[in-house]
Amino acid sequence: MATWEVLGGRERYQLALERTIGNQLCWHCSCADAIYRDNPRQQHHCKHVQGLMYVFETLGTPVADPGPGSA
Numbered sequence: 327m328a329t330w331e332v333l334g335g336r337e338r339y340q341l342a343l344e345r346t347i348g349n350q351l352c353w354h355c356s357c358a359d360a361i362y363r364d365n366p367r368q369q370h371h372c373k374h375v376q377g378l379m380y381v382f383e384t385l386g387t388p389v390a391d392p393g394p395g396s397a
Contacts, residue, residue, distance in 0.1 A: 332357075332374050341374055353379070 332339040342354040353375045354360070360372040371379065 327351075330378065339374055341378060 327343045327345050329343075330341045332341060337357075339355055339357040341356075344352045344354065346352055353371060355372050355374050357372050357374055360370075360375070
């Protein structure tokens with residue numbers, strides 16, 4: 327659905343937000359913490375994803391499904 331690039335630290339990271347077939351939102355980050363702690367049975371979000379999720383909670387739901395008939 328969307329990608330972001332995190333700049334300003336020692337390395338660059340890419341974040342991605344995916345909508346699954348079951349209409350669930352799934353976050354991905356390329357930082358070492360996200361890769362090291364990746365476990366399908368446990369939902370762990372790195373600080374980069376947590377920060378972006380916090381911004382979205384503050385702004386409201388920016389990735390709402392527009393519904394049928396939208397362009």
